Amino acid sequence: MAGNGKAAAGGVVVPEIKYTKLFINGEFVDAVSGKTFETRDPRTGDVLAHVAEAGKADVDLAVKAARDAFEHGKWPRMSGYERGRIMNKLADLVDQHTEELAALDGADAGKLLLLGKIIDVPAATQMLRYYAGAADKIHGDVLRVSGKYQGYTLKEPIGVVGVIIPWNFPTMMFFLKVSPALAAGCTVVVKPAEQTPLSALYYAHLAKLAGVPDGVINVVPGFGHTAGAAITSHMDVDSVAFTGSTEIGRLIMESAARSNLKTVSLELGGKSPLIVFDDADVDMAVNLSRLAIFFNKGEVCVAGSRVYVQEGIYDEFVKKAVEAAQSWKVGDPFDVTTNMGPQVDKEQFEKVLKYIEHGKSEGATLLTGGKPAAEKGYYIEPTIFVDVTDDMKIAQEEIFGPVMSLMKFKTVDEVIEKANCTKYGLAAGIVTKSLDIVNRVSRSVRAGTVWVNCYFAFDPDAPFGGYKMSGFGRDQGLAAMDKYLQVKSVITAL
Numbered sequence: 362m363a364g365n366g367k368a369a370a371g372g373v374v375v376p377e378i379k380y381t382k383l384f385i386n387g388e389f390v391d392a393v394s395g396k397t398f399e400t401r402d403p404r405t406g407d408v409l410a411h412v413a414e415a416g417k418a419d420v421d422l423a424v425k426a427a428r429d430a431f432e433h434g435k436w437p438r439m440s441g442y443e444r445g446r447i448m449n450k451l452a453d454l455v456d457q458h459t460e461e462l463a464a465l466d467g468a469d470a471g472k473l474l475l476l477g478k479i480i481d482v483p484a485a486t487q488m489l490r491y492y493a494g495a496a497d498k499i500h501g502d503v504l505r506v507s508g509k510y511q512g513y514t515l516k517e518p519i520g521v522v523g524v525i526i527p528w529n530f531p532t533m534m535f536f537l538k539v540s541p542a543l544a545a546g547c548t549v550v551v552k553p554a555e556q557t558p559l560s561a562l563y564y565a566h567l568a569k570l571a572g573v574p575d576g577v578i579n580v581v582p583g584f585g586h587t588a589g590a591a592i593t594s595h596m597d598v599d600s601v602a603f604t605g606s607t608e609i610g611r612l613i614m615e616s617a618a619r620s621n622l623k624t625v626s627l628e629l630g631g632k633s634p635l636i637v638f639d640d641a642d643v644d645m646a647v648n649l650s651r652l653a654i655f656f657n658k659g660e661v662c663v664a665g666s667r668v669y670v671q672e673g674i675y676d677e678f679v680k681k682a683v684e685a686a687q688s689w690k691v692g693d694p695f696d697v698t699t700n701m702g703p704q705v706d707k708e709q710f711e712k713v714l715k716y717i718e719h720g721k722s723e724g725a726t727l728l729t730g731g732k733p734a735a736e737k738g739y740y741i742e743p744t745i746f747v748d749v750t751d752d753m754k755i756a757q758e759e760i761f762g763p764v765m766s767l768m769k770f771k772t773v774d775e776v777i778e779k780a781n782c783t784k785y786g787l788a789a790g791i792v793t794k795s796l797d798i799v800n801r802v803s804r805s806v807r808a809g810t811v812w813v814n815c816y817f818a819f820d821p822d823a824p825f826g827g828y829k830m831s832g833f834g835r836d837q838g839l840a841a842m843d844k845y846l847q848v849k850s851v852i853t854a855l
């Protein structure tokens with residue numbers, strides 16, 4: 362049984378939930394207001410836990426703790442090696458609790474338990490270890506200063522970082538931001554998504570066990586317009602690292618501009634194209650396209666939601682893609698034979714179904730799926746539309762659900778134009794054997810990541826982020842450390 366869970370009504374396994382309070386200055390505490398909010402299990406719609414709800418007063422306390430830890434505490438002052446050692450210890454502890462953590466995200470977000478165990482949690486600890494290794498390699502440059510001077514640069518931690526993250530990968534998002542911030546010597550105030558607050562609180566507990574000093578990591582679950590806005594408008598937060606929708610990204614920039622001009626990095630939405638050329642192995646391309654859109658129930662910022670297939674293989678591709686979608690098993694994410702769990706919550710479930718209705722009313726042809734897949738819970742069938750045109754809502758807007766729009770193209774130039782025809786620019790996929798096509802398309806597509814004959818290949822060393830309205834700034838890679846560092850020039854008269 363997963364994570365010491367117990368079987369609840371209807372046979373679903375519910376993990377034990379240990380941490381539901383705010384984590385401020387090394388302690389689990391109630392909200393100042395005493396308020397809590399419900400987090401629900403998308404498999405049933407039932408309440409999973411009541412979690413302390415942070416408001417402005419709690420964010421103030423968390424920022425104060427982070428500021429004190431930054432100005433007076435050990436973390437920014439200890440050697441990078443020592444910070445890295447503690448981060449590695451945290452990674453070991455997370456690894457030891459993989460089963461429980463995957464179960465928490467499984468019940469909170471509807472994510473597959475198996476994938477949590479083999480992808481989400483291991484990827485998070487890989488990220489932590491990558492940046493633990495970088496913590497003692499932060500150095501500046503010697504400057505060529507003319508005249509009777511010598512100069513060098515120092516890289517210093519930026520200060521208190523507000524981390525605001527979405528619900529689709531609660532574990533990975535937490536460590537994607539927190540790992541480089543910690544390595545740099547920053548302190549953080551993390552606001553997990555209101556739909557999925559549970560694993561972040563568990564990580565705060567493990568960080569304390571690993572030896573991260575009090576005040577360095579604070580976790581304040583709550584809503585965006587209250588707790589989130591209190592972070593972005595706070596005069597004592599130096600930087601905000603955000604992942605979420607383009608719409609909220611814009612609000613965050615406005616709030617940063619109106620308050621203390623804090624720096625922001627924005628990882629936002631996407632509408633990524635997967636382009637399949639005539640020379641592709643059709644079976645391999647169909648499998649890739651299925652993964653690209655139905656993995657994690659389409660709740661992936663880089664989901665391959667627009668699939669462009671060249672005319673020579675289009676008919677065969679469509680037939681096989683429909684068969685592949687119909688064999689993608691929807692069900693309880695704790696069942697190892699399930700391929701796709703429920704959408705994260707009722708709002709997301711209804712939003713996806715509404716997009717499906719838009720697709721039909723705009724004239725696209727629904728080939729498979731399009732309906733709820735169960736009577737209870739937020740399950741939706743894997744859905745495929747054809748006869749989609751680039752101007753339709755389902756081809757332009759981020760659905761964030763298991764809905765594939767399949768489109769036909771003739772030439773390389775034509776598909777490059779189509780691939781670039783949305784406001785987003787997060788990722789793209791290309792399936793072909795031609796090196797010439799790979800080179801042309803990967804250089805012409807305006808996206809932060811291009812996958813060739815693969816999809817979702819992530820590595821901590823590969824910078825990740827968006828072009829256009831998919832945001833700016835990069836997560837992952839050594840360069841991501843720069844978001845959490847200031848550069849100081851020191852010039853000395855000889």
Ligand code: NAD
Nearest residue numbers: 526527528553554585589590605606609628629630631662
């Ligand atoms: P969202 O923008 O609604 O919420 C994201 C976070 O912002 C949540 O924690 C939320 O509480 C908070 N928030 C909401 N309003 C706020 C406000 N006014 N001030 C401060 N914080 C506020 O996004 P979501 O629905 O949680 O996640 C889905 C979106 O995230 C999709 O658009 C998806 O593409 C995007 N996403 C992007 C990436 C990426 O790396 N580019 C990765 C995952 C998800």
